[in-house]
Amino acid sequence: MFNIQNISKRFSENFVLQNFSFQISRGDKVNITGRSGIGKTTLFRLLLGFEKPDSGTISFEGNVLTDTSVWELRRRVAYVSQDLSIGTGKVQTLFDETLSFRANLKYKEGAAIEIPQLFDYFELHDSLLQKDIETLSGGEKQRVAIVNSLLLKRDIFFLDEISSALDKPLRIKVLDYFLLNPGFTVLSISHDNYLPSGVEIKALKLN
């Protein structure tokens, strides 16, 4: 599905990634680890086309990613970012805005039923919908961002530290949701060493 070939990326004088290659197949669950500043988030930004590699190529389903083809990729992937900048205003407004994008309009109808279900699974109270995002705790924001991504029915997930602010039982619940679904292709940056049984997790250690 993804073929990363010999990519290098540096910011000013520091190489973040150097001659890095990796393949990801459909249904793979990849756990990316490595010390902070090593380029884990940069890898996601490269895959989403927000950064360009200095050399090397990234292919998605056999086609080399370009400035134009990356838009299609962004409509296929769900990205849950680490730094929790998911905006301001009411939680419901965030969902509404996401579903108002032309690429997502077709999921608008189903969302009304799914939001309560997802809220239930991720242990969020329905009243949260009317709360301002700024007033949520870190853990609540993380789960709201996860729900926001799941409404879009994507099957490729880039998850950047999505469970760091959650307690252990919830963290396992969140990771299970993604890792135990055989249809999901998951790239996850996580410090967790949790491995659910019966799933093969590919480890990708950057150094």
Next chain:
Amino acid sequence: MTMNGATDLSALSMFMCAILLLVPLIAVWYFKLGITKNLVTSTLRMAVQLVLIGFFLEYVFKFNNWFLNLLWFLVMINAASFSVIKNSGLRIKQFALPVLLSFIIANFFVVLYFNYFIAHLDFILDAKYMIAIGGMVLGNSLRSNVIGLGDFYKSLRRDEQLYFYKLALGATKYEALLHFAKKSFVSALNPTIATMATMGIVSLPGMMTGQILGGSVPLVAIKYQIAIMIAILASTVLSISLGILFTVGYSFHKNGTLKKEIFRTNL
């Protein structure tokens, strides 16, 4: 509007005015605010510029030639749009043309509308109206544009993660930018909206003061004031929307990321 109603100020009056300048000057000097030089040069610049413009406008009003009026209004618009770009930290080279264009369209539309439909002028390019009304509309929408256009690009740079997040959720560039555009509109319009809410109580606006000194009755002056405030709002909204619309075309790379070189200072 009668423009010759106000009493002329004699040389002695202007001298007394200079004496009044001692108040800020002494304060600045006494508290060592370090802006003495700025204060003096700004005052001198104001005086020299206004004297020149005074003589110039005497002739413009006397000839009242449509071409000259148009030309001078364009010069004013040009100065305003450069001031907007400069004060919002954006690069002149990339922004000069689109911002100028947005200002020309927005301000011409509003001023001509004002002159034709509101003031019912026979000669809609009349110097007094075009330059006085145009200047007020322009000056106010200039301030709002510095906030609006500047804030739009600055917030995109500051909240780049949020912008990327929206793109990663499948938004098109315009869909992702809508959120930022809305916020800039609010911050650009807020000062004007706040001014309107206290107008007449906290401050008597310059236009009214001028008209009342010029001999108009207050009830006429307020009608002009209401009209001008609405004209300012209209030109602000128009120029910010067009400004954003005309500049987003080449402020972004093809992959949707903001070009860092549009800012004068690289942070």
